[in-house]
Amino acid sequence: MSEENDKLRDLPPIFFPSDGNVDxxxxxxxxxxxxxxxxxxxxxxxxFLSELSIAISNFLNTSKDHKxxxxxxxxxxxxxxxxxxxxxxxxxxxxEMLFPExxxxxxxxxxxxxxxxxxxxxxxxxxxxxxxxRNGLFHTKCWLFTTKNGxxxxxxxxxxxxxxxxxxxxxxxxxxxxxxxESSMVCSSLAKKFDEIWNGExxxxxxxxxxxxxxxxxxxxxxxxQLTDKEIVxxxxxxxxxxxxxxFKVLDTKISELSIPSYIIYEKGxxxxxxxxxxxxxxxxxxxxxxxxxxGGKTYTSLIGAAKLVEEKGNTMILIAVPTKALMxxxxxxxxxxxxxxxNTIGKSPKYIKQEILKSLRMLRLNTSKVxxxxxxxxxxxxxxxxxxxxxLIPSNVLLIADEVHNLGxxxxxxxxxxxxxxxxxxxxxxxxQFDEQGSSFLVGYFAxxxxxxxxxxxxxxxxxxxxxxxxxxxxxxxxxDEFQELTNKIRKLSYAASESKDSPAKEQWKKLCLKRRxxxxxxxxxxxxxxxxxxxSSDEINKTLVFxxxxxxxxxxxxxxxxxxxxxxxxxxxxxxxxxxxxxxNIIESFSKDELQVLTSKRVLDEGFNVPxxxxxxxLASNTVKRQWIQRLGRVLRLSNSTxxxxxxxxxxxxxxxxxxxVDDDLKALIESEYKRITFFSEHSANLMDKNxxxxxxxxxxxxxxxx
Numbered sequence: 001m002s003e004e005n006d007k008l009r010d011l012p013p014i015f016f017p018s019d020g021n022v023d024x025x026x027x028x029x030x031x032x033x034x035x036x037x038x039x040x041x042x043x044x045x046x047x048f049l050s051e052l053s054i055a056i057s058n059f060l061n062t063s064k065d066h067k068x069x070x071x072x073x074x075x076x077x078x079x080x081x082x083x084x085x086x087x088x089x090x091x092x093x094x095x096e097m098l099f100p101e102x103x104x105x106x107x108x109x110x111x112x113x114x115x116x117x118x119x120x121x122x123x124x125x126x127x128x129x130x131x132x133x134r135n136g137l138f139h140t141k142c143w144l145f146t147t148k149n150g151x152x153x154x155x156x157x158x159x160x161x162x163x164x165x166x167x168x169x170x171x172x173x174x175x176x177x178x179x180x181x182e183s184s185m186v187c188s189s190l191a192k193k194f195d196e197i198w199n200g201e202x203x204x205x206x207x208x209x210x211x212x213x214x215x216x217x218x219x220x221x222x223x224x225x226q227l228t229d230k231e232i233v234x235x236x237x238x239x240x241x242x243x244x245x246x247x248f249k250v251l252d253t254k255i256s257e258l259s260i261p262s263y264i265i266y267e268k269g270x271x272x273x274x275x276x277x278x279x280x281x282x283x284x285x286x287x288x289x290x291x292x293x294x295x296g297g298k299t300y301t302s303l304i305g306a307a308k309l310v311e312e313k314g315n316t317m318i319l320i321a322v323p324t325k326a327l328m329x330x331x332x333x334x335x336x337x338x339x340x341x342x343x344n345t346i347g348k349s350p351k352y353i354k355q356e357i358l359k360s361l362r363m364l365r366l367n368t369s370k371v372x373x374x375x376x377x378x379x380x381x382x383x384x385x386x387x388x389x390x391x392x393l394i395p396s397n398v399l400l401i402a403d404e405v406h407n408l409g410x411x412x413x414x415x416x417x418x419x420x421x422x423x424x425x426x427x428x429x430x431x432x433x434q435f436d437e438q439g440s441s442f443l444v445g446y447f448a449x450x451x452x453x454x455x456x457x458x459x460x461x462x463x464x465x466x467x468x469x470x471x472x473x474x475x476x477x478x479x480x481x482d483e484f485q486e487l488t489n490k491i492r493k494l495s496y497a498a499s500e501s502k503d504s505p506a507k508e509q510w511k512k513l514c515l516k517r518r519x520x521x522x523x524x525x526x527x528x529x530x531x532x533x534x535x536x537x538s539s540d541e542i543n544k545t546l547v548f549x550x551x552x553x554x555x556x557x558x559x560x561x562x563x564x565x566x567x568x569x570x571x572x573x574x575x576x577x578x579x580x581x582x583x584x585x586x587n588i589i590e591s592f593s594k595d596e597l598q599v600l601t602s603k604r605v606l607d608e609g610f611n612v613p614x615x616x617x618x619x620x621l622a623s624n625t626v627k628r629q630w631i632q633r634l635g636r637v638l639r640l641s642n643s644t645x646x647x648x649x650x651x652x653x654x655x656x657x658x659x660x661x662x663x664v665d666d667d668l669k670a671l672i673e674s675e676y677k678r679i680t681f682f683s684e685h686s687a688n689l690m691d692k693n694x695x696x697x698x699x700x701x702x703x704x705x706x707x708x709x
Contacts, residue, residue, distance in 0.1 A: 008029055008033055008147065008152075008176070009176075011026065011029060011030070013174050013175075014171060014173055014174070016170065016171055016172075017171075017172065018169050018170065022052075023052045023054045023055055024054050026154065026174065027052050027054075027143070027154065028054040030055070030147070030154070030174075031056070031059040032055075032058035032059070032062065033145075033147045033148065033149075034059055034062075034152070035063075035148075036066075036069075036145065037059050037068045037143070037144070037145055038068070038071075038143070038191075038194050039069070039070045039071070039142070039143050039144070040072075040131070040138075040141075040194055041070070041072055041073070041141050041142075042073050042139035056068075060120075060125055067124060067126065067127060068120075068126040069127050069129075070126065070129070071129050071131050071194065071207075072128060072131065073130065073131045073139070128209070129207050129209045130207070130208045130209075131197060132207075132208065133205050133206075138205060142154070142155040142190050142194070144194055149176070149177075149178050150178045150184075151176075151184075151191055152174070152187065153174075153175040153186060153190050153191075154173070154174055154175075155172070155173055155175065156170065156171045156173050157171055157172075175187050199583060203348055203349060203352045257310075257339055257340075257370050257371065258306060258307045258310050258318075258339060259307060259338060259339045260303075260304055260307050260338065264300055266297075266300070266301070270462050270640070271297055271300075271463055273292070273452075273454045273463075274300060274301040274304060276452065277290045277292065277301050277305075277452035277454065278301060278304050278305045278308060280452045281451050281452065282305070282308060282309075283451075284448060286305075286309055286422075287423060287451075288424070288425070288426070288447055288448055288449050288450065288451030288452070289405060289425075289426035289431050289443065289447045289450045289451065290425060290426070290451060291429070291431050291452065292427070292429065292452070292453075293429055293454055293455055293456045293458075293459040293464065293635060294631055294634065294639075295613075295636075296429075296463055296464070298403070298427045298429075299330075299331065299403070299427070300334065301427075302403075302427055303335065306318055306338075306371075306399055306401065307338060309397075309399055310371050313397045315364040315369070315370050316371050316372075316396075316399055317357070317360060317361060317371075317372050317374075317393070317396050317399070318371060318372070318374070318398075318399045318401065319357075319373075319374055319381075319399070319400050319401070320335075320342070320375045321376050321377065321378050321381040321400065321401070321402045321403065321408075322375065322378065322404065323378045324579065325347075325579055326579045327403060328345075328346045328375050328377070329344065329346070329585070329586065331403070332344045332375060335375075340371055340373055342373040342375050343356050343360070343373065343375065344375050345375060345376050345377075345380070346375075350383065350385050353374070353376060353380060353385060354389060357389060357392075357393075358389075358392060360372030360374060361392055361393070361396055378402075378407055378408060381400075381402075381408075382408070382413045382416035382417055383416070384416060387418075393421075397423070398423070399422070399423040399424070400421040400423070400424045401425045402424070402427065403427045405426035405427055405428045405447070406428050406432070406628060408426075408443065409439030409442055409443045410439065414439070417446060424446075424447050424448070425447075426447040428628075429632060430627065430631055431443055456631065456634065456685055457685065459638075460638065460685050463640060464639065465638050465639075465646055466648055466649075467649040467650065467651055467687065468648070468649075468651070468686060468688040468691075468694075469653065469682045469683055469694065469695055470534075470651070470652050470653065470688070470693040471653045471654075471655050471693055471694070471697075472530050472653070472654055472693060473701070474526045474530050474654050474655065474656050475526060475657060475658075476520075476525075476526070476656065476658055480524060480525060481658065481659060483520060484520060484658050485659075485661070487517040488665065488668065490513050491510065491517065491665055491668075492662075494509060494510040494513065495510070495666070497510040498510060498666060517668070517671075521623075522622065522623055522624075522656075523550050523552060523553035523555070523556050524656045527621045527654045527656070528556065528559045528560055528563060528621070530654055531560065531619055531654075534619070534652055535563075542564075542567070542598050543595060543598045543599075543616075544598075544614050544615050544617060544644075545598065545600070545615070545618070546599070546602070546615050546637065547600070547618075547619045548602060548622045548633060549601060549602065549603050549622055550603065550621065550623075551603040556621060557573060557575075557602075560601050560621065561601055570596065570597050570598045570599070571599035571601055572588050572591070572592075572597050572599075572600060573601045574600050575602065575603060589611075592612055592614075593614060593643075612636070613639035613640060614641045614644045614646065615639070616646055616648070616649050616650065617637075617650045617651075618633065618637040618650070618651045618652070619654075620633065620651065620652065621654055623655075623656075623675065624678075625674040627677075630678060634651070634682065637651060648687075651682060651686075653679065653698075655675060655698055655702070657701065657705070660705055664705070664706065664707070669706065672706055675702055676702045676706075679695050679698050679699055679702070683699070
């Protein structure tokens with residue numbers, strides 16, 4: 001190994017491919033000692049496999065786990081880029097669009113390098129993503145390697161084509177991170193930029209992976225050639241090396257349409273309410289709030305309505321406003337099912353959003369698109385950005401879909417929500433803003449009424465499964481009980497301050513003490529002990545489970561995670577950190593869906609934007625006073641799951657009973673009443689209301705605390 005390291009050290013810092021054998025003299029020594037190989041190039045052709053066959057062989061044969069990642073931008077004209085985008089959104093094969101020089105005959109692939117590339121894609125040895133820069137070209141040329149010594153970058157003017165590696169006069173620079181501070185900076189900067197582009201974090205670049213339809217087509221081709229990885233790479237030097245024409249032909253574009261998938265049955269059966277909601281919305285002038293229980297298919301309902309609108313009104317701009325990043329990514333997937341690739345503006349600047357909307361409006365005016373969809377945050381919607389866009393939007397058909405619409409009833413939103421949208425859909429499991437009648441009234445007026453309501457009472461047993469609800473009494477520890485009594489005495493002494501003005505120091509102190517007592521109860525230590533006792537005794541039987549922890553005290557989530565660690569249960573927490581990284585979040589949800597993860601633990605981020613219908617068990621360590629969150633959490637667990645055939649769900653709640661030795665003060669009374677309402681809410685639709693641990697007997701105990709039991 002030391003001799004090979006010496007070869008890496010002794011490589012020249014600059015190389016001219018036209019001088020001969022860039023593969024053997026420059027790339028192969030680096031690739032042989034590498035554990036990762038990433039590449040971003042402006043021009044790409046399958047023939048690079050022939051020209052770098054030794055390097056590719058060295059890298060792939062070092063370990064079966066090694067995979068190459070390529071960011072590519074063939075020299076497409078705008079029509080080509082649109083064709084690929086449409087093909088991706090419509091789940092059509094677009095491999096031939098990437099490599100139009102390689103005509104695929106019915107019985108075999110015409111050229112061996114293309115066959116080799118198809119093989120490597122299908123067997124997960126190479127991953128391609130297309131980088132589309134609408135204004136200008138994605139024109140970088142860089143190869144990145146990770147070695148035991150550190151990063152290595154080969155960069156310069158050569159594309160990943162026969163021309164770039166053999167025929168043309170090009171130059172390549174070799175940067176080794178350990179050679180100098182400057183080389184280290186070059187390597188780390190290029191690696192960082194690659195990761196940002198790969199993860200779709202660069203404003204002006206659209207990143208498109210190969211879709212499943214494309215890979216399925218390739219798999220059919222590859223099945224005709226039962227070759228091993230070794231045979232692929234060892235025979236590449238013997239393959240026919242075509243002259244690659246880097247000017248690709250122009251393709252006819254297919255205009256994307258918003259179409260309702262045939263598998264969505266919305267006019268009869270368990271989801272007939274979707275069709276009924278859309279009819280009510282249309283009869284209300286394509287405006288209104290649809291209040292549909294979580295799990296009742298709010299997203300699909302709005303997209304069905306949007307498809308009907310486009311069919312009736314013609315070219316339409318659709319703005320989908322959501323409160324969280326997780327929801328933005330979920331909407332992208334749902335819109336894709338309706339045949340359109342939405343512009344997800346997650347993490348984008350106002351300038352970028354404005355430019356993209358203007359581009360979309362231009363395409364609609366030119367009839368190069370029938371529908372354009374842009375997904376934005378609630379914050380973007382009320383930021384003032386749309387004041388600048390008003391004159392462009394008013395002449396067009398524009399539909400606003402506001403998900404979790406209750407979040408838009410704040411005073412700030414009331415002042416800044418754009419007033420000029422032609423058509424509107426407000427979505428929520430409950431549009432009412434608890435304790436904010438004025439905000440609720442504003443939303444009803446802004447969206448022109450509530451056109452349809454479909455509550456849990458109708459959904460459970462139809463499009464949601466039935467469930468058992470178990471309530472387990474938890475007592476405070478001795479130390480917690482002492483703290484509770486001390487806080488209660490202080491609160492009682494300051495009770496006079498409850499009616500004072502909001503800027504009263506005494507009232508502020510009273511509020512702090514009340515909050516501290518509430519946190520003490522919600523984060524009670526024995527809740528975690530009770531959770532451990534309730535879990536199945538065999539860790540193999542713990543599965544399809546969500547655990548909701550308090551967001552008021554982070555230690556509870558840590559303690560819950562420790563429980564699952566000690567039981568050797570496969571779990572993952574879902575916090576703001578995970579939801580901020582869409583790829584990481586997608587992988588977590590996918591692993592949970594495949595039962596590779598048994599449990600997800602979380603704070604409130606599981607409330608909105610999570611679609612894990614296979615969930616069968618939920619543990620509610622967090623208790624709060626917001627009815628909307630109760631509905632959302634119930635909906636997380638009761639969704640139908642066709643893949644698992646789920647018929648029933650279980651919800652486990654934890655009710656803390658402190659020792660009340662004197663008259664209950666007003667704040668404690670309000671807290672106990674809130675617990676009563678929450679347990680009553682979860683109990684009223686459960687299948688086990690009168691069982692030993694059912695909700696009925698729990699509410700009786702709370703009424704006793706209130707002195708009315």
